[in-house]
Amino acid sequence: MQALWQKYKSILAYLFWGVVTTIVNLASYQWLSTGLHWNFEVATVIAWFLSVLVAYFTNKVWVFGSHYTTVKAFVVELIQFFFYRGLTLLLDMLIVYIGVSLLGFRSPLGQFIVKIIDNILVVIANYVFSKWLIFKSNEKMMKK
Template identity: 30%
Template sequence: MEKLKAFIKKYYEGFAYLFFGGLATLLNLVLFAVFQAVLGTDFATGIGNVLDNIICILFAYWTNRTFVFRSKNSGQAALAEFGQFVACRIGTMVMDQVIIWLGVSVLAPHVAFAAANADLWAMGVKLFSQVIVIVSNYVFSKLFIFKKK
């Protein structure tokens, strides 16, 4: 039992990031799917993708600050932390948007499966994009935003 506790303590940050990152990703994919079902793929891959990213940025900041990296910053330091978090996440939101644009608007017309299954293809591109975004967000959070002092 002690070995398990030590293992969890040693890797808590990684486990917590995977768990809460998974929740943020799930939220992102669910919002994308809802926008796609209600307002169409064009909306979901454009304005809807930006909206779901904004919602997920706020959710991810709260969970990363509170549960993953356990930041104790307050006042100006907390404001700077939030600014850095949002700036990095806007960067990965742009990356997400570019990947979706390339996959849905540029690549899809040249792939037979994509043309026949546009909604499914768009969701697959979104899922692929989220893998790239999750890894990038962790690196930014660990190295630049919630770094231990």
Template identity: 40%
Template sequence: MQKLKDFIKKYYEGLAYLFFGGLATLLNLVVFAAFQAAFGTAFAAGIGNVLDNIICILFAYWTNRTFVFKSTNTGKAILAEFGQFVSCRIATMVMDQVIIWLGISVLGPVVSFSSANPQLWAMGVKLFSQVIVIVSNYVFSKLLIFKKK
């Protein structure tokens, strides 16, 4: 039992990021799927994806600040931290949007099996995009936003 406690203590930040990043990714995929089911793939891949990302950015900031990196910033420092977080997440949102557009609008029509089930193809593209985004977000968070002083 002590070995498990030591392991968790040693790797807490990475484990917490994986857990809460996983929750944020799950939230992202669920909202994307809900938009897709309610309004269609075109909406989910466009405006819906932007709205989806905004929801997830707010959720991720709260969980990263509170549970993962345990930031203690207050006052102007918290505003700067939030600004950096949102700026980096907007960058990865743009990356997500480009991957979604390329995967669904450009590559989708070329790949024959994507026409058999376009919703499933879109969800696969979204999942692929989330892997790229979560790794990028960790690097931004660790090196730029919540760096230890």
């Protein structure tokens, strides 16, 4: 059992903190758009920014255990994280556009199915970017 835990610890932590990040995104969007009556596009961008910020620190500390020794390493890692999350935001928008506009999944159920498929692909892409490009590449930079 211990061997299985060690093998899948980062994936389980990633999924747990992903749920927390999703809650931050949804709650902040709801509060800004409904509670404060802000424009939904503005609320979406701010909610995305807040959730990516939460994701960065939780992934850094509790998922990938990234440690930096300089301000430069921290800034590079933070910029990379936001850059790759921005790419997956574009992927998110593209998948929804294809599913809803091009393939015609316009019903509420159809859109929900597209969004589930979309989220699965985005979560996988975010994990790959984080594990092999963001936090891994900074280990090399910090050794210099």
